[in-house]
Amino acid sequence: MNNLCKTKNYAIYKTIFTYIIYSVLISLILAFIIWKGYWGEDKEIIHSILEIITAVVGVAIFLIVWYQIEMENEVNIILGFGFLIVAILDLIHAHYYKYLIINDIINSNLTARYWMLARLIQMMTLLIFSYKPFKKNNNRYLGLIITISSGIIVFYICRLGYWDIPVLYDEKGITFFKVLLELLVIGLALFTLKKLSGRLEENYLIRFTYIFLCVAMIIPSEACLALYKDINSFFMVLGHILKIVSYYFLYKGVFSSVIRYPYVRMMETNQRLADILNAVPMPIHTYDNNNKIDFVNDKFVELFKCSKEKIVGIGDNKLLEILPRLGDEKEDTIANIVRKCEKGATNLIRTYINGDKELVRVIVNAHKIKNGVLVLLKDVKQEQEIDNLHLQTQVILNSISAPVMILDANEKITAYNEHYGDLFEVQSRSLIGLSLEEFKKSVGFNETSFSEVLEAGKVVGKRYEGSIFFKDNLEREIGGTCSVIRNIDDEKIGAVCIFRDITQEKEKQQKLINQEKLATIGQMGATIIHETRNFLTTIKGSSQLIELYANDVRIKEYAKKINISTDEVNRIISGFLSLSKPKETEFLEVAFIDLIESMRGILETSSLMRGVELILDLKYDERYILCDETQIRQVMLNICKNAVEAMDNSLHPVLLIKSGIREANKEIFISISDNGDGIPKDMVKKLGTPFLSTKKNGTGLGLSACFNIIDEHRGRIEVESELGIGTTFTIIIPYIEEDLDDIV
Structure with missing residues (x-):
C-alpha cells in the first residue's frame, strides 16, 4: 500500500475503488428489493423497464455525438453510432424476452442472441473508443448509413441463420457457448480497462474516469448473467441493475462532460480574460450593448477609489453621480462619442473627482468592440513623471552587452550603460554632459579613421576606428558607430553610439x-x-x-x-x-642526438666567424624521432642564425644550445638561447606570422616556415623573451618509444 501511495494515480484509483464498492452495494440492495417483491409476477414489465432505461441512455449518447459534430468537437463518432446499434438490439431483446418466460425455446434462443450481440458490440465500441477517443473530420451521415445497414444485417442474420448459429439457451437454461461469450465480453472489458488506465488524468471533452467505471461495472454485470440458472434467478436481476449502473457512469462520462465542457471552458476563458485585464497597469472599463458598464479592472478601482460593485451595471449618467466630472456638462459621454464615431475616441482629456474627493485627470482612448465599447485611461500625473521613462531606458541600455551611449543634438552624453567600463578599463564615473570628443580623449582613444554614413545624400551616422593602450601596454583596436536619431519632423534630436573591440577582426x-x-x-x-x-x-x-x-x-x-x-x-x-610550393615531407627515423651533432661543425664555424661564444649542453640519450632531417636542420640553423644576428649589439654574445627529454609527455626538446636585445611582449605571440619581423630588413618568412615545419612534425615552438636580457626558442618534438621501432 505504501508503494501504491507513491504512484501518481493513487488518488484517482482510490476514488474509482470507492465508486465501485458503493455501486455494487447499492445494486445488491436494489436487486434484492426488486427480486423479492416484484420480479416473480411482473418480471416481463420490470425487465422491459430496465432495458428501456439503458436504451434511452444509448440513444441519448448517439444524439449528443450527432449534434456535437456541428460544434466541430472531435469525439469519435464510433461511440454514438455503436451505442445506437446496442440500444436497438436491447429493445429487440426486450421484445423477445416474453418467450423466455413462456419457455419457448426457439424464440428464447433468439432473445439470447440479440442480448449477446448487443454486449459484444458494446464492448467493441468501448475498446475502439479507448484507443482513439478523438477523431477529426467525422462524417456523421456516412456513419448513420453504416449503422442502419449494420443493424438490419445483424437483425436478419439472427432471424435467418438460426440453424447455423450455436444454441445459447435450451431446456436446461443458458448453454456453455453463451457462458463462453459472456467470458469473452469480460475479457474485452479487462483489455479496455488496461487501455483506459493511461487516460485517467485526461478531462478534455470526455472524463475518462467515468468511462473506466462504466467498463469496470460491465464485468460483474456479465458475470451475473453468466451464472443465472433460470429467469427467476437473483443474478438475472442483479446483472440488469449493474448494467444500468454501468450506463449511468457512461452518461456521466459523455453526456454531462460534453454538455458541460463548453460552459466550463467559457467560464475559464472569462476568468482568464479578467485576470489579464486586471494585470494591465492602466485603468480599463468596458460597456455592453446597452451602454452599461460590465467590467472594470483593479487599476480603475485603485485610481478612482470606488468598489467594482458600485460601478458594474450602471450607465454613464449614474457613473457621473458617483464620479463627478469637471468641465462642460453638455459634453457627450464617452460611450456615446464612440458609438457615433466609427474610429472611436482618442486622447480625450477628462477630469473627475474620485471617491476620496481628489481630482483625477485622465487621457481617454475608447474603441468600439463587438457589442460594446472598450475604454483605456491614462493617469496624466503619472505620465508626466519623466523619471519612469529614464528608468526604463537605463534598464534597456544596461541589458545591451556592448558599451552604448545616447547623445543629444549637441553631441553631449545624456545616458550610457554600465558596460563601457568593461571595454575601456576605466572606473565608473559620471559621463553625463561630456561631449563625444571629450569622452574619447578621457579614455585615450587614438582615432585612426573616420567616415560618414550617407543615405539619399543625408548624413545618418558616423563611423570611428582607433586604438587604445591599456595598463599592460597591450594595444586594442576599437570601432565605434554613431547613428542619428530623428523626430517625426525629420529633425536631428540626438544620436546613439555603440563601441566594440575589433582587434580580432583586424587580425x-x-x-x-x-x-x-x-x-x-x-x-x-x-x-x-x-x-x-x-x-x-x-x-x-x-x-x-x-x-x-x-x-x-x-x-x-x-x-x-x-x-x-x-x-x-x-x-x-x-x-x-x-x-x-612546399615539397612533400619525407619522414624517417633519426637519432635526435646524431641530428644535432651533424650540425656542430657548422654552428661552431658560424659562431666563431661572428665572435659568438657557443655553449652546447646536450643530453646524450639515444632517442629517435620521425622527421624530415633536412627540414629539422633548416629550422635549427634558421633559429641559430636569427639568434646570432640578434646579438650584434651585445658586448659578450653567448649562444646556448641545450637539449633534453620530457618523459611525462614523451617529448624531446632543444632550446636555443641568446643574450641579445629581446623581443617585445606584444610581438612574441605574433611570431610566425608572415611579413612580421623585428629585424630592420627582415620579412618574417623564414621564421614562418620554421613554425609550419615543426607543426607538420606534430611539435611546437615555445618562445620566452625579455627586453635587454635575451630570447629562448624551444623546439619540442614527440619521440618514438622503443617498442614501436618495428612498427615504424
Missing part, C-alpha cells in the same frame, strides 16, 4: 592580406626562379669549364668560388620557392 583581416601576399609571391616566385635557374645553369657551366681549362691558378680559384656561390644562390631560391 583576421591582416592574415587574409598576408595570405594574398604569399599567394602573389608564390605566383611570381615560380616564374622568376625558373628563369633565374636558367641563368645560374649557364654561369655554373661556364665556371666549371673555366676551372677545367684555365692554366692560371688564381683564375681556377675564382672559378671555383663562382661555382660555390651559384650553388648557394640555387639553395636560397629553392628554399624561397618552398614557401609557395
